[in-house]
Amino acid sequence: xxxxxxxxxxxxxxxxxxxxxxxxxxxxxxxxxxxxxxxxxxxxxxxxxxxxxxxxxxxxxxxxxxxxxxxxxxxxxxxxxxxxxxxxxxxxxxxxxxxxxxxxxxxxxxxxxxxxxxxxxxxxxxxxxxxxxxxxxxxxxxxxxxxxxxxxxxxxxxxxxxxxxxxxxxxxxxxxxxxxxxxxxxxxxxxxxxxxxxxxxxxxxxxxxxxxxxxxxxxxxxxxxxxxxxxxxxxxxxxxxxxxxxxxxxxxxxxxxxxxxxxxxxxxxxxxxxxxxxxxxxxxxxxxxxxxxx
Amino acid sequence: xxxxxxxxxxxxxxxxxxxxxxxxxxxxxxxxxxxxxxxxxxxxxxxxxxxxxxxxxxxxxxxxxxxxxxxxxxxxxxxxxxxxxxxxxxxxxxxxxxxxxxxxxxxxxxxxxxxxxxxxxxxxxxxxxxxxxxxxxxxxxxxxxxxxxxxxxxxxxxxxxxxxxxxxxxxxxxxxxxxxxxxxxxxxxxxxxxxxxxxxxxxxxxxxxxxxxxxxxxxxxxxxxxxxxxxxxxxxxxxxxxxxxxxxxxxxxxxxxxxxxxxxxxxxxxxxxxxxxxxxxxxxxxxxxxxxxxxxxxxxxxxxxxxxxxxxxxxxxxxxxxxxxxxxxxxxxxxxxxxxxxxxxxxxxxxxxxxxxx
Numbered sequence: 001x002x003x004x005x006x007x008x009x010x011x012x013x014x015x016x017x018x019x020x021x022x023x024x025x026x027x028x029x030x031x032x033x034x035x036x037x038x039x040x041x042x043x044x045x046x047x048x049x050x051x052x053x054x055x056x057x058x059x060x061x062x063x064x065x066x067x068x069x070x071x072x073x074x075x076x077x078x079x080x081x082x083x084x085x086x087x088x089x090x091x092x093x094x095x096x097x098x099x100x101x102x103x104x105x106x107x108x109x110x111x112x113x114x115x116x117x118x119x120x121x122x123x124x125x126x127x128x129x130x131x132x133x134x135x136x137x138x139x140x141x142x143x144x145x146x147x148x149x150x151x152x153x154x155x156x157x158x159x160x161x162x163x164x165x166x167x168x169x170x171x172x173x174x175x176x177x178x179x180x181x182x183x184x185x186x187x188x189x190x191x192x193x194x195x196x197x198x199x200x201x202x203x204x205x206x207x208x209x210x211x212x213x214x215x216x217x218x219x220x221x222x223x224x225x226x227x228x229x230x231x232x233x234x235x236x237x238x239x240x241x242x243x244x245x246x247x248x249x250x251x252x253x254x255x256x257x258x259x260x261x262x263x264x265x266x267x268x269x270x271x272x273x274x275x276x277x278x279x280x281x282x283x284x285x286x287x288x289x290x291x292x293x294x
Numbered sequence: 295x296x297x298x299x300x301x302x303x304x305x306x307x308x309x310x311x312x313x314x315x316x317x318x319x320x321x322x323x324x325x326x327x328x329x330x331x332x333x334x335x336x337x338x339x340x341x342x343x344x345x346x347x348x349x350x351x352x353x354x355x356x357x358x359x360x361x362x363x364x365x366x367x368x369x370x371x372x373x374x375x376x377x378x379x380x381x382x383x384x385x386x387x388x389x390x391x392x393x394x395x396x397x398x399x400x401x402x403x404x405x406x407x408x409x410x411x412x413x414x415x416x417x418x419x420x421x422x423x424x425x426x427x428x429x430x431x432x433x434x435x436x437x438x439x440x441x442x443x444x445x446x447x448x449x450x451x452x453x454x455x456x457x458x459x460x461x462x463x464x465x466x467x468x469x470x471x472x473x474x475x476x477x478x479x480x481x482x483x484x485x486x487x488x489x490x491x492x493x494x495x496x497x498x499x500x501x502x503x504x505x506x507x508x509x510x511x512x513x514x515x516x517x518x519x520x521x522x523x524x525x526x527x528x529x530x531x532x533x534x535x536x537x538x539x540x541x542x543x544x545x546x547x548x549x550x551x552x553x554x555x556x557x558x559x560x561x562x563x564x565x566x567x568x569x570x571x572x573x574x575x576x577x578x579x580x581x582x583x584x585x586x587x588x589x590x591x592x593x594x595x596x597x598x599x600x601x602x603x604x605x606x607x608x609x610x611x612x613x614x615x616x617x618x619x620x621x622x623x624x625x626x627x628x629x630x631x632x633x634x635x636x637x638x639x640x641x642x643x644x645x646x647x648x649x650x651x652x
Contacts, residue, residue, distance in 0.1 A: 186379035189346050194393030194440070195367040204392075208383045292383040 032273065038266035057267035066243065067251075067268075074247040077161060078225035084165040085221055086214070089172030094202070096173075097180040107177065114170035118231030125163045125236060149237065153244025156237045160245045163236060164229040172217050179213035180206065211291040219283055226276050248272050296357030296370075296447035297322050298343065298480055304351035305338055305504075312338050314504040315352065321496075323478040329491040330501035331527070336484045337452055339501070343482060344450050345369050357447050372441035373450040376457060378433045380425040380440075386412075387421040390439045404443075411439040414473070431462045438470070442477070449474075451483040455490065467493060488528050492516070500524050518641075522648035525572050525641060531604055531616045533641070534578075538571040540564045547571050547640065551609050555587045558638055568645040575604065575618040577639035580625075581632050588634040591615050596623050607631065 007013050039057050043050040061067050096106050113121065131137040131148045140147035149156040183206060191201045207214075230249050233239060239246035239254060246254065249272065256265025298320040305313040313335045320326045328336040341347040343354055345366035353360050361369045372393075381389050387408055394404045412418045415435040425433055434454065441449055454470075455463045471494055474481055485491055491498050492512040500507045500515060500523075508520035519525035525533045538547040538555075544562035546554045549571060581588045591607030605617040605625060617633050625631055642651040 184377065184379065186375045186377055187381060189344075189366070190373065190375060190379040190440075191381070191392070192346075193344060193366045193371065193373050194444075195396040196392075197367070200396065205381060211383075 035266045035269040035273075038262055039270045040263075042263045053263070057263040058271070061264055061267050061271065069243060070246050070248055070251050073157070073243070073245065074226070074249075077157065077164075077229075077245075077247050078222060080161045081164045081168065081225040081229065082218065082221040084161065085168035085172055085224075086217055088165065089169045089217075090176050090210075090214075092169070093173050093176035093180055094206075096177060110173050111170050113167055114174075116167070118167065118229075119235045121167055122163060122232050122235030125159065125166075129159050149241075151241055153241055156241060156245045160229075160233050160236055164225065164232045167232065168221060168224055172221065175213050175217055176210065179210045183209050208292055215283070215288055215291045218287065219280055222279055222283070223276060226272065248275075296480055297355075298326075298448055298482065299355040299358075300339070300343070300352070301355070302352040303339065303342060303349060303354060305335070305342060305347065306350045312504050313342075313350075316499075316501075316504075316506050318499055318506070318509055320480055320482065323480055325474050325481045325483065325494055325496045327491040327495035327498045328482065328484045328501060329486070329488065329495075329498050329527070331486060334501040335504040336486075336501045340450055340452055340482055340484045343369075343448075344371060344373050370447040371450055372444045372446040372448075373452065374434075374437045374441050374454045376453040378425070378437040378457075380433060380436055382425055385422050385424060386417060386428070386436050386439075389425070389436055390443050393440065393444050407443045407445075408439075411442045414442070414476075415439050415469075430458055431466065434458060434466060435469075438473070442473070447480065449479050449481040451481065451485075453484055453486070456485070456487070463490075470494060488530065492528075500527060502527075518650065519572075520650050522570060522572070522643045525643070529574055529576075531575050531618065533572045533574050534615050535643075536571045536573075536613060536615075537645070538569050540567045540569060542566055547642070550611050551589065551613075553587050553589060555635065555640060557640070557642075564651070569651060570643040570645055570648070572641035572643060573635045573639055574641075575616040577636045578615075578617045578633040579636060580619070581634035583632045585632055585634050588632040589615060590630060590632050591617075593625055593627050593629045593631055596625060596627055598623050605631070607633075 038050075040052060040054060041050040042053045042056065092110055096103055096110065100106070116124075126134065128134050129137045129147075129149060131141055131150070137147055137149075146152075147155060149159045187205060187209075188201060191205050196204060226247075227249055229247065230253065233245055233247065233250050234253075237245045239250045248268065252265050252268045252272065255261045255268065259265075300316055300318050300320075303313060303316050304311065316339060318326070328339060330336045338347055342349050343356075345361065345364060349362050353362060355361065356369055356371065381392065384392065390408045390411060391404045394407065399407075408421070409418075412421055415438060417432070417435055417439060420428060420432060420436075425436065428436065434457075437454070451470075455466050458466060467490055470483075474494075483490075483494060495512050497509060497511055498515050499509045502523050508515055508524045510518075510520075515524060515528050519528060519533075522535060526535070536549050538549045540546070540557075540561065541548050541554070542565050543560070544557075544565040545560045546556045547569065548554055555571070578589075583590070589607075589609060591605075591609055593605055593607050595606040597604040597606070600622070602621065603619045603623045605619065605623075607615045607617060609615055615633070617631075643649065644651055
């Protein structure tokens with residue numbers, strides 16, 4: 001049965017909705033529309049004239065072999081960040097959910113990284129991984145491993161993946177922990193009496209019962225990896241060395257703000273938007289089927 | 295099929311002793327009910343048998359094998375939980391088959407066992423449903439089915455009926471009794487409901503503050519309560535308890551109202567001893583106003599239950615006295631009434647320890 005809230009005043013509901021609608025219009029619809037408009041125009045270098053060019057920006061972008069490389073980096077980066085952030089968060093949540101001393105302190109500490117600004121977090125990572133001054137970076141070099149993310153693209157990619165995942169682990173952790181705590185203890189006990197060991201209990205009871213949380217976090221984390229990791233990458237590697245850590249979102253910035261190719265950058269934005277919308281739709285269409293909502 | 299032995303079992307949480315040494319040997323096929331108020335330790339004791347709580351002291355043996363250090367899965371027991379604890383993401387069939395699959399039982403046999411249990415419990419039509427699509431009573435039956443298919447050495451029930459409404463509870467109680475008679479599996483059953491205890495149990499263990507107050511058949515517990523606590527807990531409405539003193543010749547009990555109640559046999563050794571006198575409300579009957587040893591009460595409240603009537607009376611010295619009479623009310627509030635105990639209806643308890651005086 002659905003409950004219906006009614007208002008006496010006919011204007012009040014619209015008034016209450018207005019702030020949300022205004023925010024969506026100003027910060028999403030308008031820029032998105034702008035991006036679409038610009039993606040089919042070509043502007044001169046001084047921004048004085050622009051010319052309607054149909055889909056020339058798109059064909060140009062998609063025809064650029066560099067763009068495919070960026071796409072590959074983005075796919076690797078996003079999959080790695082999502083899997084790592086969710087896997088580590090789930091592991092930590094399971095550990096924090098068990099009866100341990102100081103569980104409250106652990107839980108609080110695990111949430112802290114989420115409160116850090118991406119740039120601040122990136123500076124912390126530089127302090128750790130910098131080959132000259134970073135504790136871990138220096139250690140690796142002392143062990144004879146040639147660690148320098150400023151020169152080695154693979155190492156740089158590993159580092160931005162680590163840093164971006166680390167930021168998202170806290171967020172995922174909160175949700176996983178809440179999800180775990182919502183599973184009745186007696187259900188786990190019943191499974192134990194039925195003969196399931198801890199590992200089997202996790203995969204046959206805990207994990208399926210967590211599926212609504214897992215699905216929600218999957219969607220959120222994919223969007224995070226695509227869009228919200230710009231700050232981390234910008235502060236750590238600026239997309240380098242070469243283009244080894246240049247993701248789609250970073251390239252949008254690079255081409256638009258640094259290289260002043262507004263049309264091409266807008267076309268990329270639109271492509272990126274389409275990719276994320278498609279991914280989310282796919283997730284809802286195919287993954288959600290396996291989700292059990294109680 | 296197995297015996298369950300509990301030997302001087304203790305449980306402490308830090309300095310707090312929740313269970314203070316329980317001893318009982320449960321026979322093969324016996325139905326033992328653990329009865330007591332909330333917080334008496336009955337559920338903790340059951341969970342210790344299941345292996346869900348550690349054992350601080352003593353020993354628990356199932357089928358002659360000490361299980362103190364064994365995981366729940368290795369104890370060969372099945373448990374029915376108060377909230378059923380069904381697996382919400384599995385069908386009824388999978389709920390029942392889960393434990394069998396883990397134990398590597400062949401598919402055909404799993405099918406056969408589940409079908410048989412479903413038939414006994416009338417769940418056949420629901421095997422493909424999820425628990426959320428079932429009523430409370432049906433979920434309860436699935437929880438029972440999950441226990442049955444395992445064919446365990448013992449069933450453990452943790453207040454399995456307390457989430458059901460009154461009518462369903464009575465119905466399920468009868469079903470549990472029938473099922474246990476049919477399967478003959480040793481059962482431990484925790485409840486705070488004395489009716490469940492009286493109707494289901496072969497023997498009842500009455501617990502209070504982590505101690506076994508009495509172990510006995512339902513009728514023993516009713517007819518010869520071992521302590522004031524048991525006397526007050528079993529029976530509804532509860533037993534009347536009056537202060538009293540055995541007279542100087544050891545032949546009768548004197549109560550403050552002046553009544554002199556003859557003892558069934560004289561006990562000269564107890565002459566002058568202060569006691570608590572217990573009389574069940576159903577063992578008091580209306581009597582002539584000048585009946586020797588009769589209690590004169592002023593009636594404060596009359597509860598007509600249909601089949602019988604409960605009278606709340608007050609003695610001249612202000613003590614309350616409950617009387618349960620058969621049939622519809624024949625008295626009214628504010629009436630005066632004289633009641634007298636039937637022969638052999640007196641229970642004596644030590645005034646200090648509360649233990650029964652034989």
